[in-house]
Amino acid sequence: MPRKKNPNGAGSIWRRKDGRYEARVYVPQPDGTRKRKTVYGDTWEECDNKRLELVKRDRAGVPTPTRSHKLSEWLPYWLEEFIRPQRKKTTYAKYETHVRRYLIPSLGTKRLESLSVPDVRRFLVMVTRQASAATAKESHRVLRTALSAACREELISRNVATLVPAPRVEVREMKTWTLDETVTFLEAARPDPLYTAFVLAIALGLRRGEILGLRWGDIDLDRRTLTVRNQLQRVQKELYADSTKNRRTRVIPLPLMCIAPLRWRRLQQAKQRADAGSGWETTDYVFTTRTGRPIEPRNLSRSFERIATQATLPRIRLHDTRHGCATLLFAAGVAPRVVMEILGHSQIAVTMNTYTHVSDSIRREAMSHMDRMLKRSRPAR
Template sequence: MGAVIALPLVEPEEPRRRRSKKRANGQGSIYQRKDGRWAGAAYVLTADGTYKRVPVYGRSAEEVDAKLTEIKSRSNRGLPTDATGWTIASYSDYWIEHVASPKLRPTTLVRYRSLVARYVVPAIGKRRLTALTPADVRLMLAKAASTRTAGRKDQPEDERPKVSARTVQQVHAVLRAMLSQAVREELLARNVARLVQAPAPEREEIHPWAEAEARAFLAAVRAHRLHALFVVALALGLRRGELLGLRWSDVDLDAGQLWVWQTLQRVRGDGVVFGPPKSRRSRRVLTMPVVVVQALKRHRSVQAHERKLADGQWQETGLVFTTATGRHVEPRNLNTAFGRLIARAGVRPIRFHDLRHTCATLLLAAGVSPRVVMDILGHSQIAVTMNIYGHVMPAMQQEAAGHIDAALSEPEEADDGGDD
């Protein structure tokens, strides 16, 4: 029997930790931790607009790779990595700052911020974005509708009127727009705000001047330094911000054309702001009636005289309608001056915006096509024109019926006294 050779015991080697192959720059790294779990990290966009290294974990390299691919894809689309944990409050901050702010007019942005802060966040701000339901939206709208307005300081809260249906409709519109963006960014599968119908506001009653009232007002304020502003408002229906933002470079008195390219608004917290008109269709080119051209020529002469009188105090802004020293006209000051001129003229009081309504109703009553009126006013859709000025339509329909009678009626036969 041969000798038995004892072999030394060899401890089994620890399994070598698996490592993934080297990944390209920007794809993130993947490695296995000591506890056996897999981890990875990549630099991705965050809600504040900066990039930071974000870790992900999984039970396999393939699972981590899929997670890295997903967060990188979101980052490349401009979607912050922390979006998956957003509440309505946090997403609204992101939406206002990165989506609404770059494309909205300053005054509209201030209004959106106010609606979100006052009505949306208090009602549903803590709800997770992905967990929001139509019932939550209805609750939010009900709370908004029951909110009292600020009212007078000495007025008891229970006697203050509730917010208007128009405000509730705007709250719903802001939430709907915000959730639509979340759907486009694939954070939500559907927009639950679209499943809830907001209350329809009552149609605003407008009280424009009749032709005689408009003529009487212009005659009474002919000597006022801003007479031309009121002529333009009544003849072309420009909004207050469009009038105050009008520049001489936007007016061609020889060709009789006027370009509406910018507006002037006073924005709370930002002061006076120049911005684009209300909508894309509000950017428009208008043909000026002779009465407007003549009024602007007189106004240009008056402004040139004021420039000389102001001497070194004149501030050149290029604006058509200014103060006596060339500075912009404050919107509220214009409203105040308009009220005083109405009292001096002895005509029926109206709001400044009703000058725009007066222009529209005078045009429609004169038989101008609603489509042309829409273009002059800069409405986005003809339905807006028809809804606001539907009260003028019956008179136009009666006139149209008369035209049809004249065109199609058979001539009456002369009665010769004979039998039928």
Template sequence: MPPQRKRNPNGAGTITQRKDGRFQAAVYVLQPDGTRARKFAYGKTWAECDVKRRELLTKVDQGVPVPTRSAKLSEWLPYWLDNIVKPHRKRTTFAKYEIHVRLYLVPLLGSKRLESLGVADVRRALAQLQKKNSAATAKESHRVLRTALTAACREELVSRNVATLVEPPKVDSREMDPWSLQETLDFLAAARTDPLYPAFVIAIALGFRRGEIVGLRWENVDLDKREVRVRTQRQRVGGEAYEDDPKGRRRRQTLPLPGICVAPLRWQRMKQAAQREKAGDAWEETGYVFTTRTGRPIEPRNVYRSFTRVAKDAGLRVIRLHDARHGTATLLTAAGVPPRVVMEILGHSQIAVTMNVYTHVVQDTQREAIGHMDRLLRRRHDRL
């Protein structure tokens, strides 16, 4: 029998010997719902049991939940969102995950416990989602569930991630049909009289995303050196507008400012100065390049509305403002810029994304070249 040991301080748990000879550790631990409950661990020796007790106490100190029984998905998923996703991911990511958890995963799988969740359960849920909604929704829900279960594995709540064993639904990729070089030039010509013309030039010439446009500050624009620094973007999630870091490779990126952007930005600065003087005390100095008549940052959706209106009035195909970034690839590719440089300018995180656009543009260029050759051969053939 081991020698008598001092009593552990309050909250440090206890170790006792059972009638069957094994040792039992008891520690109050945090539950996924925020409450506390007693958790037991067992060992053949006192020392083995003490190691398990210390592991439990470490999780208590770190605020990691250790359920006394396997938590239900309806308990784990909200906890995962609030304590793992929310502090470490972007608000837009949290909002997207929250929708899939609330509308799809909890209603379909919420009653299942983590340890009892099986491959068949996940497969049936995805099949229902695909039938009632779409393959794209089912695929995204699968990704959210897989990410949540990966976190559960890290917390040692489950021993395996069953979502990784289920093949996600196949989704037909959206056919990329960006504006051609001529369509891009036609749009810029039609947008010259629009108040947001400088924003459209930046979107097309530098591939700025909508949030990067409305989040651009004058302190990050150097018209003399012809440089622009990408430091912030503005988003609106759940009715709240906020400032965030740029996406992917855009973080801390400094880009040369094309000559086509300089004059519109100078005009924007002069127009803003006139608006500031006219607004007087009503002016709110925010430092943004694109603002309302009183200096407040413009809404991201208003940029898209103006973009769509100009395209319609010009008789052009209406595409997403985000797809106008492909117009940047069109211009750069037509100028002979290599894909890797295009990738850096657009801020793509993977070269595969750039190549998808690049290949499409190259095909258009090839068709145009073949057309020139065909016309040349026809003229020579007619002369013979």
């Protein structure tokens, strides 16, 4: 019995000289045009099933690209059209680095629709060996995000990166100073021009960019409040002001230990302005160079590390003072929600899991409570 002829637009099937079957169907493209898509099968039924799937997508209005982009084409386009307009410059720079150094050299020749789970798995193993598990995990996140955008654009039907787990990264042990070590650092930093910046980092847990992005209009010494609105960032050759990490503004009450250093900083800056004369650059930043220019973020970290080394203190990063601030606040009995607001986290889980460090003295104090309770409940003999 002869097979029925397919209706117009449903494509046709024929047998090739090599014995396989071939079907062609006109399908919609992402740009609104229609092009002919070819599918193959070892049997007529297999080829017909593929043809029917194309017809089904056509009738549902789902585009089916006839030519899939290579990753070397899609990733740069995704960076420019999706990431640059919507995300922060620091995010774009980080993503661009992973695309340029790892993704395109390893997977650039693969087409979006032909990228497979084994391809992604081999890529992660390669990056882990070449760099580290943390780098491989970040590259996996960039690839997953790029493929998710391709899915939303209906260029591919599935995101294979979601089917491959990211490498497991060993959690780095958080290093913080003890209370005595923190006091020692502040005493050693007192003669330094950036002493006030270090006080704010330790007492308020401000990020480096937030400290350097502070303007005098953000500080009310009479009401003892500090408003975090912006941060100063350097991306490659550009030093620029940006919104905070989570794009939120927060108001922090100033402890008394911050008031005198801020007044001293204002007097210090007034003298620098007078000395610079016409060479002074007006920016309203709290922390500036001798000519009024913003402080380079890396220079603030260098000064912090230099002072810590001279004071023979354990080596930690400037960013680790945020961990120390959270630990001291928790030790003082401050509620987790309040600590979260002070540090500027968007989720309390970050505050609880990442930015708290239980010191040996705190553990000993906790166990002393247990000792007292058990002694109290012990029956008299």
